[in-house]
Amino acid sequence: MATWEVFGRRKFDGPLEHVGTLHAADERTALLLARETHFRHNEGVDYGVVRTDQFHRLEDPTLLERHTDISYRLQQGYSGFREKRERARAAADARGADEVRSREVPNRRGGSA
Amino acid sequence: MSVTTPRPDLDTPRAQVLLAIADDALVTGHRASHWTGVAPSLEEDLAFSTIAQDAINHADLLYQVLLGAAVSGEQQRAGVDAIGLGREPDGYRHAIVCERPPIDFARTLARHWITTRVEVARLDALRRSPDADVAAVATKLSHELRYHREHAEHWFTTLHTGGADARERFHTALGHVLPEALGFFEPVDGEDASAILPGGHPGLRDVVVDGAATSLRAAGFDDLVGLLEGDLPAEAAGGRRGRHSQDFTGDVWPEMTELHRVHPGARW
Amino acid sequence: MSSTMSPTGPQHDTAGTDPAREAAFLEALDEGAKVESGDWMPDTYRQLNIRFIEMHANSEIMGALPEREWIARAPTLKRKRSLAAKVQDEVGHAHLIYRVAESLGRPRKDMYDDLIAGKGKFHNVFHYPTYSWGDVACIGFLVDGAAIVTQRALLETSYAPYVRVMKRVVAEESLHYRHGEDILLALASGTDEQFEMLQEAVNRWWEPIMHFFGNDIAREDDPSIRWGIKTRTNEESRQEWMSTYVPKLWDLGIETPDPALRYDADAGQWDYTEPDWDRLREIVKGTPTEATASRLYWRQLLHRHHDWIHDIVVGEDLSTAA
Numbered sequence: 001m002a003t004w005e006v007f008g009r010r011k012f013d014g015p016l017e018h019v020g021t022l023h024a025a026d027e028r029t030a031l032l033l034a035r036e037t038h039f040r041h042n043e044g045v046d047y048g049v050v051r052t053d054q055f056h057r058l059e060d061p062t063l064l065e066r067h068t069d070i071s072y073r074l075q076q077g078y079s080g081f082r083e084k085r086e087r088a089r090a091a092a093d094a095r096g097a098d099e100v101r102s103r104e105v106p107n108r109r110g111g112s113a
Numbered sequence: 114m115s116v117t118t119p120r121p122d123l124d125t126p127r128a129q130v131l132l133a134i135a136d137d138a139l140v141t142g143h144r145a146s147h148w149t150g151v152a153p154s155l156e157e158d159l160a161f162s163t164i165a166q167d168a169i170n171h172a173d174l175l176y177q178v179l180l181g182a183a184v185s186g187e188q189q190r191a192g193v194d195a196i197g198l199g200r201e202p203d204g205y206r207h208a209i210v211c212e213r214p215p216i217d218f219a220r221t222l223a224r225h226w227i228t229t230r231v232e233v234a235r236l237d238a239l240r241r242s243p244d245a246d247v248a249a250v251a252t253k254l255s256h257e258l259r260y261h262r263e264h265a266e267h268w269f270t271t272l273h274t275g276g277a278d279a280r281e282r283f284h285t286a287l288g289h290v291l292p293e294a295l296g297f298f299e300p301v302d303g304e305d306a307s308a309i310l311p312g313g314h315p316g317l318r319d320v321v322v323d324g325a326a327t328s329l330r331a332a333g334f335d336d337l338v339g340l341l342e343g344d345l346p347a348e349a350a351g352g353r354r355g356r357h358s359q360d361f362t363g364d365v366w367p368e369m370t371e372l373h374r375v376h377p378g379a380r381w
Numbered sequence: 382m383s384s385t386m387s388p389t390g391p392q393h394d395t396a397g398t399d400p401a402r403e404a405a406f407l408e409a410l411d412e413g414a415k416v417e418s419g420d421w422m423p424d425t426y427r428q429l430n431i432r433f434i435e436m437h438a439n440s441e442i443m444g445a446l447p448e449r450e451w452i453a454r455a456p457t458l459k460r461k462r463s464l465a466a467k468v469q470d471e472v473g474h475a476h477l478i479y480r481v482a483e484s485l486g487r488p489r490k491d492m493y494d495d496l497i498a499g500k501g502k503f504h505n506v507f508h509y510p511t512y513s514w515g516d517v518a519c520i521g522f523l524v525d526g527a528a529i530v531t532q533r534a535l536l537e538t539s540y541a542p543y544v545r546v547m548k549r550v551v552a553e554e555s556l557h558y559r560h561g562e563d564i565l566l567a568l569a570s571g572t573d574e575q576f577e578m579l580q581e582a583v584n585r586w587w588e589p590i591m592h593f594f595g596n597d598i599a600r601e602d603d604p605s606i607r608w609g610i611k612t613r614t615n616e617e618s619r620q621e622w623m624s625t626y627v628p629k630l631w632d633l634g635i636e637t638p639d640p641a642l643r644y645d646a647d648a649g650q651w652d653y654t655e656p657d658w659d660r661l662r663e664i665v666k667g668t669p670t671e672a673t674a675s676r677l678y679w680r681q682l683l684h685r686h687h688d689w690i691h692d693i694v695v696g697e698d699l700s701t702a703a
Contacts, residue, residue: 072558279693376574
């Protein structure tokens with residue numbers, strides 16, 4: 001008998017996640033049974049199945065490891081904004097940009113760092 | 114607040130060997146980055162962009178070794194850029210094959226395949242380097258190169274088994290690239306005296322050619338094996354001594370270094 | 382109870398022209414219902430979504446091209462790889478978003494071929510040339526900022542596969558926002574020449590950004606809002622962008638080129654000079670700009686030269702997961 005991998009979504013905007021496996025003769029049976037094997041506690045809003053032997057995995061997961069700094073691809077790679085803004089403001093003052101800097105703007109929090 | 118740019122002595126044999134390795138990576142990454150946004154499929158676009166970024170990153174790490182562990186922070190960044198973007202064209206030590214334009218994806222993948230094989234062999238040798246700093250970086254880069262290698266070998270197989278048209282195009286591309294790739298094995302000045310790359314660049318030739326020849330024969334490209342056993346064409350010779358083609362002096366170099374050169378000392 | 386996945390989404394009942402079902406569908410949208418790719422949907426809904434999502438995906442690709450021109454010219458190695466990574470993300474967004482349009486029944490190849498042939502629509506801001514590193518700052522911070530404003534709003538769109546993809550896109554855009562601000566701050570605190578290059582670029586990008594949000598259409602007249610694709614009017618988005626980005630520019634002493642631009646604290650909104658809408662129509666619907674013509678020319682050339690590889694790269698047997 002074939003085994004099936006079950007993937008489900010907890011919320012409509014969430015990812016399709018692996019939630020488990022089951023035995024079934026065909027996909028209709030697998031879909032029917034998955035409702036009670038994996039979703040009987042109201043775990044999700046959507047699910048699907050794929051035959052285990054049709055699911056291909058990366059043979060060597062160490063291929064995913066990164067050994068050099070990839071912080072430039074992450075938010076953490078950009079920091080020190082407070083100082084950088086201060087430096088730019090000081091440069092603006094040195095250029096005599098007081099009028100531009102003092103214009104009225106909405107009262108709201110700014111800044112990303 | 115001003116940053117003084119560290120300027121290490123680049124004329125030592127150690128520096129020259131490190132420059133050769135780093136410049137191969139920098140120029141390879143620069144050329145690979147041309148595919149970003151225009152590769153033959155969106156999926157491949159993403160893959161090749163990572164390869165370009167990794168290569169630029171590898172060059173950066175090797176320039177950092179040249180600067181030494183004592184240099185860090187903004188000084189290190191200024192030093193890396195001064196080396197990477199601040200030399201005259203004849204100061205670059207990469208093999209001429211790296212500076213050739215991508216031409217098309219077959220040519221790109223042919224070069225990617227042989228370049229990756231050279232990189233793997235060279236990093237294997239560098240991991241045994243008596244220079245501990247160099248050996249440590251080589252170990253790090255070797256791990257990252259595994260993906261490049263998987264990618265390159267996958268494409269080698271895909272193209273030679275991908276039907277008559279793809280096979281013919283790839284065969285032609287390899288025919289262009291392989292003779293010029295012998296430029297990787299030219300020695301840099303004083304390389305014999307340098308112990309940091311065991312065997313030197315000429316010493317890599319046998320191991321690279323043996324491995325590549327086996328793959329070429331298995332693919333039925335026996336006629337290409339002779340190219341790897343032949344001579345480096347004159348027009349692709351001299352990269353390790355700073356002699357470069359118009360593809361570098363009139364294309365890569367001016368474009369890559371212009372902003373750095375025109376605004377000395379500027380922070381970006 | 383099963384629906385089979387195919388390259389263009391689950392197979393479904395495609396006759397989307399039943400008036401009673403359509404009324405019920407619209408009523409459900411008003412109550413916040415979400416639509417999955419296999420669900421029944423009116424033809425109008427399907428077509429409007431395809432047009433909107435295809436234009437979004439096209440814009441990610443065409444948006445990658447102007448910035449791509451600067452990877453080779455980046456002034457430092459750090460900027461070189463971070464710009465490459467940022468442009469890579471834009472291509473990645475196109476990759477994700479084309480798949481969403483595919484799940485509505487329009488094959489990616491058709492969309493892509495149309496785009497390259499110059500028949501695909503994309504946002505006005507990606508029709509312009511770039512001249513300096515100041516453009517990289519403006520595209521990375523201000524133009525991307527405009528895109529972030531409209532993309533955040535799409536987290537509330539009704540087509541569920543689009544929402545899921547936009548969650549990831551918006552998360553990556555937060556990185557791009559920092560990347561863009563970082564470049565802008567460096568120029569704003571740099572040499573006189575660097576500041577000049579930034580100011581000059583801001584002046585050029587101002588009108589394209591005002592155009593970007595589209596003209597002011599009343600909520601009830603905008604079919605994208607009626608059909609649950611957008612939740613905010615063009616003017617609401619433009620005001621939000623001005624409230625977020627103009628204060629940041631002014632705070633750094635960067636001038637905005639519209640002399641009428643001011644914040645009316647009493648009304649709680651920005652006054653500005655109405656952009657020339659004819660010029661916008663000319664940009665997106667008229668003869669392609671020189672920049673677009675040249676980018677498409679190279680794209681077409683590369684595409685033609687790689688006909689032989691497309692099937693090998695993508696394979697004929699596409700799989701799907703929206």
